[in-house]
Amino acid sequence: MIRVAVAGCAGRMGSAVVDAVTAAEDVEIVCGIDPHASGKADAFPVFATVTEALDAVEADVLVDFTQPAVVAANLAVALPRGVDCVVGTTGLATATLEELAASAADGTCLFYAPNFTTGAVLMMEFARAAAPYFPEAEVIEFHHCNKKDAPSGTAVRTAQMIAEARSPRVSAAPGRETEMPGAEGARGALVDGVPVHAVRSMGYVASQEVIFGSLGQTLTIRHDSWDRTSYMPGVLLGIRSVGEREGLIVGLETFMD
Numbered sequence: 001m002i003r004v005a006v007a008g009c010a011g012r013m014g015s016a017v018v019d020a021v022t023a024a025e026d027v028e029i030v031c032g033i034d035p036h037a038s039g040k041a042d043a044f045p046v047f048a049t050v051t052e053a054l055d056a057v058e059a060d061v062l063v064d065f066t067q068p069a070v071v072a073a074n075l076a077v078a079l080p081r082g083v084d085c086v087v088g089t090t091g092l093a094t095a096t097l098e099e100l101a102a103s104a105a106d107g108t109c110l111f112y113a114p115n116f117t118t119g120a121v122l123m124m125e126f127a128r129a130a131a132p133y134f135p136e137a138e139v140i141e142f143h144h145c146n147k148k149d150a151p152s153g154t155a156v157r158t159a160q161m162i163a164e165a166r167s168p169r170v171s172a173a174p175g176r177e178t179e180m181p182g183a184e185g186a187r188g189a190l191v192d193g194v195p196v197h198a199v200r201s202m203g204y205v206a207s208q209e210v211i212f213g214s215l216g217q218t219l220t221i222r223h224d225s226w227d228r229t230s231y232m233p234g235v236l237l238g239i240r241s242v243g244e245r246e247g248l249i250v251g252l253e254t255f256m257d
C-alpha cells in the first residue's frame with residue numbers, strides 16, 4: 001500500500017483525489033491537510049498544516065492541490081523528510097521548483113504536472129509538433145471563476161513548449177503597440193513571446209485552445225476538461241510512479257507510455 005497525504009483535501013481537486021485514492025486498491029489515504037477542515041470527523045485525520053500532519057502520521061507521498069501562495073511552504077516541509085511529492089498546484093516558477101527539489105532528502109522525488117489529463121498532455125505535445133511550421137501562435141485558456149492564478153499553469157507550459165520548438169523567425173502579428181488606450185492587455189500577456197489570453201467564467205472547468213497561423217491557414221488544437229475526474233488517472237499514475245524516481249520531474253508525459 002502506498003500511504004498518501006492530501007494537502008488541500010477539502011478543495012475541489014483535493015476532494016476528488018481523496019475519492020480516487022479511496023477507490024484504488026494499492027493506495028490509501030493516511031491523512032488530509034486543510035486549514036479550515038482540520039479536526040472534522042472523517043475516515044482519516046485532517047490536520048491544519050503539513051508539519052502537524054507529518055509529525056503525526058507516516059506518509060510515502062504528499063499530494064498537493066492547494067494554492068499558489070502556500071504550495072512552496074508545504075513542499076519545503078515534506079521533501080527534506082523524504083516524502084515524495086505529487087504536485088498539481090500551479091503558479092510555481094521553475095527556479096522555485098528547482099530550489100525545492102535541491103532541498104529534498106536523497107532518493108526523494110518532486111513531481112509537478114501543470115495538467116494531469118492525458119488530453120492536455122497530448123494538446124501540448126501536438127502544439128510542440130506544430131510550432132516549427134507556423135510563424136504565429138496564441139493560447140486562449142478558459143477556466144471557472146474561482147481560479148486563483150492567471151494565466152493557467154497549462155497555458156504557461158504550452159507557451160514554453162511552443163517557444164522552445166518554434167523557429168527563431170519573429171512573429172508578424174501585431175502586439176502591445178496596437179492596444180488602444182484604456183484597453184491595455186487586449187493582445188494578451190506575453191509568455192516566452194507567445195500571447196496568452198485568460199477567460200474566467202461560471203460554466204467552465206478547464207479548457208484551452210492553441211491557435212497557429214500561417215499564410216492562408218490556421219490550425220486550432222483544443223482540449224476540454226468537463227469534470228475533475230479527468231485528472232484522476234494522471235494523479236494516480238504520479239502517486240504510483242514517484243517511489244521509483246528522484247529529483248525534479250515536470251510533466252505527466254514522463255510517466256506515460
Ligand SMILES: NC(=O)C1=CN([C@@H]2O[C@H](COP(=O)(O)OP(=O)(O)OC[C@H]3O[C@@H](n4cnc5c(N)ncnc54)[C@H](OP(=O)(O)O)[C@@H]3O)[C@@H](O)[C@H]2O)C=CC1
Nearest residue numbers: 008010011012013034036065066070088089090114115116
Ligand atoms: N495540475 C492539474 O492538473 C490541476 C491543477 N489545479 C490546481 O490545483 C490548485 C487547487 O485547485 P482547486 O482544488 O480548484 O482549489 P480549491 O481552492 O478548491 O482548493 C484548495 C484547498 O487548499 C486549501 N488550503 C489552503 N491553504 C492550505 C495549506 N497551507 N495547506 C493545505 N491546504 C490548504 C484551501 O482551503 P481554504 O479554501 O479554506 O483556504 C482549499 O480547501 C490550483 O493551483 C489549481 O490551479 C487544478 C486542477 C487540475
Ligand SMILES: O=C(O)C1=N[C@H](C(=O)O)C[C@H](O)C1
Nearest residue numbers: 090114115147152153154206
Ligand atoms: O485551476 C484549475 O482548475 C486548473 N488548473 C491547472 C492549470 O492552471 O493549468 C490545470 C487545469 O487547467 C485546471
